[in-house]
Amino acid sequence: MxxxxxxxxxxxxxxxxxxxxxxxxxxxxxxxxxxxxxxxxSSEVYEVLPADESEMVLLDAQTIAQSGFINDEGVSGVIQNCTQCHSAKLVTQNRMSKEGWEATITWMQETQNLWDLGANHGKIVAYLAKNYGPERKGRRQNLTNEDWYELE
Ligand code: HEC
Known part of the structure; x- marks a missing residue:
């Protein structure tokens, strides 16, 4: 017991x-x-925007300055979408035409899980092509103001 x-x-x-x-x-x-x-x-600095967000959240000047991106129209969308997986440097060290940026974004979407940029897509590509476009053109631009005649 x-x-x-x-x-x-x-x-x-x-x-x-x-x-x-x-x-x-x-x-x-x-x-x-x-x-x-x-x-x-999570330690992410920037919020991920929903793909269907038509208006990007505008960031303040200090955040933009710290990001390393040129402050121009569309920069907020670029910072919020393009610094999630790699540094801004990887973007800003590049010089590409509109088509080049489109191709890079498509490549990331197909192979690196980059999401659909939704309504911001056009603004982001326009921003990149304008501020990070080719610095020097290898050949002169096509003439746009000529009246060409057909060769017989
Ligand atoms: C979902 C993740 C992700 C997001 C978001 C993302 N990228 Fe990328 N990106 C990658 C990966 C992964 C690589 C390859 C990195 C490496 O090679 O180290 C890459 C590489 C790149 C490169 C270099 C390509 C090359 O040929 O060297 C550029 C430029 C780039 N990204 C631009 C952007 C831009 C502009 C955005 C915003 C629209 C963006 N990235 C958003 C994943 C992402």
Whole structure:
């Protein structure tokens, strides 16, 4: 009888110990989160825009300056969409025509999980082609104001 009672006490003690340890762990977790409220948030700097967002969230001048992108129309959409997977440098070190940027974006969409840019697509490509277009053209631009005649 006494032996049985001792066994019961011992297992009760173990149970209390496990429970106590669990409680301490939970309290430590709560304490940590209280002091680091951002611990569970992802560390991404910029918000991902839903693809169907027609208006991009306009960023403030300081954020734009820190991004390394030229501040011009459409820059907010570029920063929010193009700095999620790689640095801005990877974008700004490039010089491409409109077609080149289109091709790069298509390539990323097909192979790198880049999302549909939705209504911002056109604005982003226009921004990139204007501010990060080819610096020097290898050949002169086509003449646009000539009246050509057909060769017989
Ligand atoms: C979903 C992830 C993702 C997003 C978002 C993304 N890219 Fe990329 N991009 C990649 C990956 C992956 C690479 C290849 C990186 C490497 O080679 O190290 C890449 C490479 C590039 C390159 C270099 C291509 C080359 O030929 O070297 C450019 C330029 C680029 N991205 C531009 C952009 C632009 C502009 C946007 C916004 C419209 C964008 N990226 C958004 C994933 C992404």
């Amino acid at each position: 006494q032996e049985n009672f001792r066994k019961q006490i011992t297992s009760l003690g173990r149970l209390l110990m496990v429970f106590g340890l669990l409680l301490v762990t939970v309290f430590m977790g709560i304490f940590y989160l209280k002091n680091n409220p951002d611990a569970l948030k």
